[in-house]
Amino acid sequence: MNAVAVDGVWKFYGDYPALRDIRLEAAPRACLALIGRNGAGKTTLLRILAGFSRPGRGEVRICGTAPRDTATRRRVGFIGHGISVYDELSAIENLTLFGRLYGLKDPKKAASEWLERTGLERVAGGLVREFSRGMRQRLAVARAFLHAPSVLLLDEPFTALDDRAIAVLQRLLREALAEGKTIVMSTHQLREALELATHVALLNRGSVAFSGERTAEMAADPGFLYARYGEG
């Protein structure tokens, strides 16, 4: 069974089709990189996969169930454009809060472990509003990984990250793939993404222009796909 299955998905904003008949699949242990220019539909697709909005037509399945099922939401970790943590709470309070919402048995222990794994243990009690941008991003990564999701949906995960945060995220994503998890990420940073990706999908004006395994040719020349399949 595919971890992520998108079957004939359309999404309309008014009359404008932001997504047109998208068909994609990602197996366990696969890392699918969604690439495409601004407005290609990457974020719209990821938001449908995460259950933030519903498709106009078509069907999405995450591990065989609908994105809005409670069981599905327990299996999914999402990093969007925002860091999705509260400025008024401390790092440990934020992670404990999400640990409780995800029904973890020991939310405080899980929060402490993830603060350590992301190098934030020394600022565990500090308010997020006092954090640097890199620290906030690492906390966002910890929040997404906290409940051990089997599917990770990442929207531009490398954007605005400092070198340390990029290294932390890449390490965690490699570990996740080795553990059999599935990653779907949208990105403009082709070099970082193609290092990790096992599969690539190029979106062009809401349609899939290319979908397939990542080849050595793509990794060597990140602009290859754009040059070959157009960019919209």
Place this chain on the structure above:
Amino acid sequence: MDFFRQVMVVAVKDLRAELRTKEAINGSLAFALVILLLFAFAFDPTGDTTREISGGLLWIVFAFAGTLILNRSFARELPNDCLDALIAAPISGAALFLGKAIANYVLLLAVELVSLPVFGIFYNVRWSQQFPELMLVLLLGTWALTVLGTMTSALTVNIRLREVMLPMLTYPVLVPALMGAMQLTMTLIAGAPINAENVMWLKMLVGFDLIYTAVSLVLVETVLVG
């Protein structure tokens, strides 16, 4: 059991965040006190007419000051896209809504309980002579404002003019509950009991609370996700 645990997690999170920033409660409390003071200047506090309408004035103040708290309810989730994280979490929209409503309720009641003695002094009314009955009206009327305001806050969270839209959408629907709360408060402040003549307003307040709570719990998932 999980549902109520999730409700409390959301409520405690909202209260903790609000107590750290005090953005909504400071604004709401200051607004309530200033309006009470201005109305006291506008009307003669010793006049019988003023005492007769004072219950109505009180609920107008609560309704206006309340929107400052209710506006922040879902809007506080917008910085850093925190609403996405809550929607992505495996909790029902109903648990999220009820948690936020409880947090709003606590904050609104706090503002009202501070405003009441000030109201008593400015308007020369003995508001505490039927304290338990007045508290019952306060609890029911405030829940009506809270549940409707929290739902409207969810509805308008992504609208640019949400500060304008929230009162515009809330007040017209709230009219029956406000009328009941005003009538009962005026009666109790005047020293009269809740009897067969005015118990209808109490029943309507209870009915309003039950209906709008049920409708909100059913619809909030659709409002948040579409």
